[in-house]
Amino acid sequence: MNLNYRHLQYFWVVAKEGSVTRAAERLGVAVQTVSGQIGQLEKSLGRTLFAPQGRGLVLTEAGRIALGYADQIFLLGEQMTDALLDGAAEKPRLAVGISDALPKLVAYRLIDAALGLSMRPVCYEGKFENLLADLALHRLDVVLTDRPADLMSNLRVFSHSLGEWDIMIYGSGMLAGRFRAGFPQSLDGAPMLLPTRNNALRGRLDQWFQSNSIRPDVVGEFEDSALLMTFGRTGLGLFPAPVALAGDVAEHFNAESVGLVPGVQEHYYAISSERRIRHPGVEAILSVPRNLDSEAGDASDIMSNQLEKGGGSGGKG
Template sequence: MKDSGINFRHLYYFWVVAKEGGITRAATRLGLAIQTVSTQLGLLEQALGKSLFTQQGRRLVLTEAGRTALSYADQIFLLGEQMQDALGQAETTRTRLTVGISDSLPKPTAFRLLEATMHLAPPVRLVCNEGPFDALLTDLALHKLDLVLTDRPVRSGTPLRVFSHLLLESPTIVVGAAPLAQAYAGDFPRSLDRAPFLLPTRNNVLRGKIDEWFDHHNVRPDVVGEFDDNALLGTFGRRGAGLFFASSMAAADMKKQFGATLVGEVPQLREQCYAISNERKIAHPAVEAIMSAGHQGVLDPA
């Protein structure tokens, strides 16, 4: 195999300098002298024939070559960390599954999908990270995640090599705390005019469909609040702050746990759940279980 000419210890020092934002902080993290880190960084630049940093005032800023090198270093050292995790898991009986959950995805839907992994053999150790859609996709592309569960597919033309798998679609319903729901249940949906509503923010896939549905029925809601986080929206709704839209799959859970009452059904609006993976073909047994749970309809309302 051709020698790359790269000293990976020097590359690691570069990676730490880039992450820490400067040589002094990197030296502290590494437990080395500042001069040592600076010298090793210079040797890496000499080997690559490229300047990786430029000085702007008192700050070190990555050059274009530095940004390219950092993207590869991220993958190299992340894989190293994953290798250590995998070797550690080899001594346990559980298979690790790291899942990113979009903050806009209803949590009951996420739970029901992930529940499919709880009775596998060998058993699964779940690690769940919640966050914004774009941030989760980046982590998936860097192999920090095995899978992302979200309410939307990957946009066409994305440079990331990730793939969307539609797991399920579900009609939506309008619900609210019992006293509020009862006040607006009659003559649905005209009864919703001027009703207090809690809505997802406009970067949510469902929001545009909701606005169109309101316009179609000539309903002008009193928007009490808008939320990025679906769980926070639901919490406000269950405390009586306003009516809100929810997946019909969650109806039984919300009625049982929080007393949320059905106001009306909106079959025209359908929530979707996607699994986003690094590969077109799914190999991880726990991911296969999640995909099967969605496709076989185990998430139908109880």
């Protein structure tokens, strides 16, 4: 009994894309191929990884477990290829892990700062915990995310605030015009795309809605903020994003501002494995927010999730 990594790779793409059809498209093969290979994987493991739901598929419990491993495995594979393919070139690399929930545009803005230093960014996405583990193992230089590292985690990493980014509600074309008048009360009943409930910003927005007696019609919830905005682009609903990205949001998602959400900020963090940043690329990233959105003053202090004075080792008796 041996694991077939090609099957696993197909499984991984399907799980990521959420559909056999899209996975087949991305892989450049026919759907029935993908379907068949996954069937073989399930047979060899003796467990079903997907269960039919509607006309689509959802991961089973075993599937979720497998996805966790697959993420790690193929992240390593990519990293290996990166390290070997042009590792000879040895240009200064900046290995960045990007959390799903972080808007891609924010990530771009942050990493862009390092490009000026003729750094070659190598970006990976993945589950928050796995990215932190890679950080601890020095496979990544920094992780960009929307929440500080969990205090309960077993990894000793350091969270650096990238400041507070004011949040604005956007809408594509007609939507923006329709709800701009009478903001924010106009949002009552308005179609809205929001992050899923495990997201910090979602909590703050819900609170703000409640205190203003606004009950939006939540037409979609997304873990991946890029996906959220892509749906927003189609006019499915209004959506939140940082004020600082207004230009980019207009350009890429064809959306205009509806109104500023007062008192609600999104927090972004750069997580490093060292308290004291040494990598020039990471330093560049940390210096971004002060130039970007901080009319309100410098809000970039360092939060450590660990006591630094390590080594409470008791010798033996």
